[in-house]
Amino acid sequence: MSPLATHVAVVDDDVSVCRALTRLLSASSFDVTTFSSARDFLKSLKTRKPDCLVVDLHMPDLTGFDLQRHLNRTGIAIPTVIITAFNEPGLRERCQSAGAIAFLLKPFDGTELLDIVSTATKNIEKQA
Numbered sequence: 001m002s003p004l005a006t007h008v009a010v011v012d013d014d015v016s017v018c019r020a021l022t023r024l025l026s027a028s029s030f031d032v033t034t035f036s037s038a039r040d041f042l043k044s045l046k047t048r049k050p051d052c053l054v055v056d057l058h059m060p061d062l063t064g065f066d067l068q069r070h071l072n073r074t075g076i077a078i079p080t081v082i083i084t085a086f087n088e089p090g091l092r093e094r095c096q097s098a099g100a101i102a103f104l105l106k107p108f109d110g111t112e113l114l115d116i117v118s119t120a121t122k123n124i125e126k127q128a
Contacts, residue, residue, distance in 0.1 A: 008050055008117060011053065011059070015036070017083075018034040024114065045076065068082065084104075084105060
């Protein structure tokens, strides 16, 4: 992967989801790093901040929503896409009010995710 490739972090406790998203995003020339927990992702920020974050909402310990709120509180701005298999009333609005740029229900259309990530990282790619 080129050092100038747009870096996307995927945080999901389901290994098969991480694998599928890695294949999808890598096929579109994104540099992808996966994490099985939000805490592991937060530790990685000491060495590398991604250009975009795709995070599962329902994970043990620290949820995707908790992660988004933590990033907001600490002033770490990363365009974040929240993904979930649960369509609970008001959840989309709650996540977007916390700063998520998109909320996708699993299973989602891969093209839709690619469009969202591409749009979110467009300015970064122009600067590279």
